[in-house]
Amino acid sequence: MRRIGLHLGLLFACAVILVPLLWVVRTSLLPEHLSYSPELMPAVTLDNYVALFTSTRYGQSYLNSLIVAFGSVVVALPFAAMTGYAFARFKTSGRAGRFAVLATQMLPPVAIVLPAFALLRTVGLTNSLTGLIIVYAAVNLPFLIWILMGFFEGIPVDLEWAAQTDGATAWGAFWRIVLPVSLPGIAAAGVLGFILTWNEFLFALVLSGPQTATVPVALAALQTSNGVQIAKVSAGVVLAVLPLVIASRFIQRFIVQGLTFGSVK
Amino acid sequence: MSSIELDHVSKLYANGAYGVRDVDLSIGEGEFVIFLGPSGCGKSTTLRMIAGLEGISSGDLRIGGRSVNNVAPRDRNIAVVFQSYALYPHMSVRDNMGFGLKMRGVARPLIEEKIREAAGLLGLTPYLDRKPAALSGGQRQRVALGRAIVRDPVAFLLDEPLSNLDAQLRAEMRLELVKLHRRLGRTIVHVTHDQVEAMTMGDRICIMREGRMIQVGKPLEVYADPVDTFVARFLATPPMNLLPARVEGRGDDLAVIGDGFTVEVPQMHRAAYAGLAGREVIFGLRPEDLHEAPQPGFSPIEVSVVAMESLGVENILVGQIGTGASGGKPLEISARLSRHFTAPVGARVPLHLDPRPMHLFDPETTRAFPRPSLRLVTN
Numbered sequence: 001m002r003r004i005g006l007h008l009g010l011l012f013a014c015a016v017i018l019v020p021l022l023w024v025v026r027t028s029l030l031p032e033h034l035s036y037s038p039e040l041m042p043a044v045t046l047d048n049y050v051a052l053f054t055s056t057r058y059g060q061s062y063l064n065s066l067i068v069a070f071g072s073v074v075v076a077l078p079f080a081a082m083t084g085y086a087f088a089r090f091k092t093s094g095r096a097g098r099f100a101v102l103a104t105q106m107l108p109p110v111a112i113v114l115p116a117f118a119l120l121r122t123v124g125l126t127n128s129l130t131g132l133i134i135v136y137a138a139v140n141l142p143f144l145i146w147i148l149m150g151f152f153e154g155i156p157v158d159l160e161w162a163a164q165t166d167g168a169t170a171w172g173a174f175w176r177i178v179l180p181v182s183l184p185g186i187a188a189a190g191v192l193g194f195i196l197t198w199n200e201f202l203f204a205l206v207l208s209g210p211q212t213a214t215v216p217v218a219l220a221a222l223q224t225s226n227g228v229q230i231a232k233v234s235a236g237v238v239l240a241v242l243p244l245v246i247a248s249r250f251i252q253r254f255i256v257q258g259l260t261f262g263s264v265k
Numbered sequence: 266m267s268s269i270e271l272d273h274v275s276k277l278y279a280n281g282a283y284g285v286r287d288v289d290l291s292i293g294e295g296e297f298v299i300f301l302g303p304s305g306c307g308k309s310t311t312l313r314m315i316a317g318l319e320g321i322s323s324g325d326l327r328i329g330g331r332s333v334n335n336v337a338p339r340d341r342n343i344a345v346v347f348q349s350y351a352l353y354p355h356m357s358v359r360d361n362m363g364f365g366l367k368m369r370g371v372a373r374p375l376i377e378e379k380i381r382e383a384a385g386l387l388g389l390t391p392y393l394d395r396k397p398a399a400l401s402g403g404q405r406q407r408v409a410l411g412r413a414i415v416r417d418p419v420a421f422l423l424d425e426p427l428s429n430l431d432a433q434l435r436a437e438m439r440l441e442l443v444k445l446h447r448r449l450g451r452t453i454v455h456v457t458h459d460q461v462e463a464m465t466m467g468d469r470i471c472i473m474r475e476g477r478m479i480q481v482g483k484p485l486e487v488y489a490d491p492v493d494t495f496v497a498r499f500l501a502t503p504p505m506n507l508l509p510a511r512v513e514g515r516g517d518d519l520a521v522i523g524d525g526f527t528v529e530v531p532q533m534h535r536a537a538y539a540g541l542a543g544r545e546v547i548f549g550l551r552p553e554d555l556h557e558a559p560q561p562g563f564s565p566i567e568v569s570v571v572a573m574e575s576l577g578v579e580n581i582l583v584g585q586i587g588t589g590a591s592g593g594k595p596l597e598i599s600a601r602l603s604r605h606f607t608a609p610v611g612a613r614v615p616l617h618l619d620p621r622p623m624h625l626f627d628p629e630t631t632r633a634f635p636r637p638s639l640r641l642v643t644n
Binding site: 169172 | 313316317318337338339341343344345347348349351352353354355364365368369412416
């Protein structure tokens with residue numbers, strides 16, 4: 001009886017999460033005039049997807065988002081790895097330093113976005129992908145540092161000691177032993193950073209222009225004075241979710257794989 | 266040259282606590298030395314200081330006569346085998362073993378040859394292409410040893426390398442390490458908290474407690490003449506019986522009297538212990554010096570049996586003596602008896618105590634009162 005109750009509860013929870021998503025998928029595949037039809041699936045068409053790419057800049061925005069998300073991860077990861085390692089292994093600035101890094105995440109984004117805009121305007125990087133990449137790398141850095149710090153703390157220091165007595169320098173031990181061993185963790189952090197950037201709206205809205213809009217901004221732009229173009233929005237959302245679905249598959253595999261497979265008992 | 270000298274070496278942590286305090290030790294070339302002590306006593310810290318993985322707060326550390334206080338681990342040419350083995354998980358056994366040589370820029374064919382040699386020596390040849398995750402605990406342990414051997418270091422530092430192995434494998438590896446030492450002739454420092462390893466493997470035991478090295482000597486020396494009650498209890502299982510007592514009488518009548526026992530001080534110790542008459546002491550006697558049968562010079566005691574542990578080769582009797590009249594509980598005592606001796610729990614049995622190997626300790630300082638050594642083994 002308890003099991004039945006449990007399963008009913010789980011089914012309900014799944015429904016709460018899945019029904020809106022499935023409804024969006026359904027709406028994206030319906031002709032626009034049937035978007036609000038009470039029937040489940042009165043017709044199927046790909047017109048919304050075609051229209052999204054032909055009558056709006058969604059394709060450009062999609063590419064922008066990919067570039068910005070990848071770029072910010074590529075820029076942020078090396079810094080995050082080195083800082084996270086320093087926090088995990090050395091007494092670098094102590095606990096205060098660690099929490100100061102995290103504390104920057106506690107500011108509301110709105111408090112940072114205007115100074116960021118002013119800064120980018122000074123150096124002429126507003127309305128540019130480079131500017132967005134730099135800002136996202138900076139904004140995501142504390143979070144990535146904390147994730148990687150956890151991974152590095154999980155790597156036994158014995159491994160580095162062994163490498164050092166084997167003839168490696170401290171840097172060599174980091175490069176040849178710690179980095180390869182923590183690759184799953186670094187990959188997981190990279191995927192998380194990608195997702196964070198991919199979903200971000202406020203910074204993209206303020207710092208980008210029509211040429212450099214990212215997916216969230218492009219989706220918001222479909223809300224016009226003539227009302228929300230729900231069919232196109234649905235198609236856009238389905239496409240926007242795709243990379244995240246793929247990313248979560250990866251991240252799951254990397255995290256499950258574990259870190260120190262068989263190095264220490 | 267591979268002698269290691271610790272000259273008043275200390276490790277002081279930032280919080281003011283000493284990890285290692287004023288350790289003074291000279292390890293000869295080719296010597297097999299054991300650091301023994303309970304966890305947290307500073308033995309692993311001392312080992313890491315020798316390896317260069319831990320800084321030295323004061324004192325001087327010399328390897329082969331050269332001061333190495335400020336020499337990086339990689340320039341000390343010392344190999345460490347860690348308790349966790351610390352194998353590189355992303356490398357094959359072959360690459361694990363060759364890593365040290367690769368770091369030193371040795372040519373690939375020579376590395377291959379050394380790996381082959383060490384793998385043959387340790388029986389690892391079939392596993393060279395496996396990753397550490399695909400090896401058993403014993404095999405990983407061998408790889409860790411192999412990684413040390415191929416480098417041909419001046420000394421091996423082993424940090425509890427056997428503690429993760431099961432009992433049978435541990436006994437085998439113990440023997441193999443001793444053989445390996447004989448074969449390679451290199452200095453070995455072996456850290457352990459296992460008394461059997463300490464007694465059987467090393468040329469010398471260094472017993473550590475709370476950061477200090479409290480006794481250094483050959484295993485049987487330390488066993489026969491512990492400097493204090495800590496060493497007396499630590500070095501064997503069951504540990505030495507320590508009973509509060511009082512020295513009474515004088516001359517031929519000198520005796521140690523405690524709750525439930527009276528031991529006449531044998532002739533050979535009278536001169537040494539004569540000055541203790543009238544003093545409170547701790548009487549120490551190892552379980553193997555209690556016997557079922559009387560012999561001239563033995564002192565009889567009566568023990569009520571609390572437990573009998575039959576180990577096959579021998580029986581360990583745990584019992585109580587005395588009445589607890591002095592306010593405490595009855596004193597617990599253990600005796601190592603023949604396997605034919607049995608007694609039901611609760612029975613009172615007579616035992617006979619050989620007073621010749623007795624020790625007297627100062628109850629305040631716990632240090633042993635000096636007396637002539639009884640050691641039969643002198644080498």
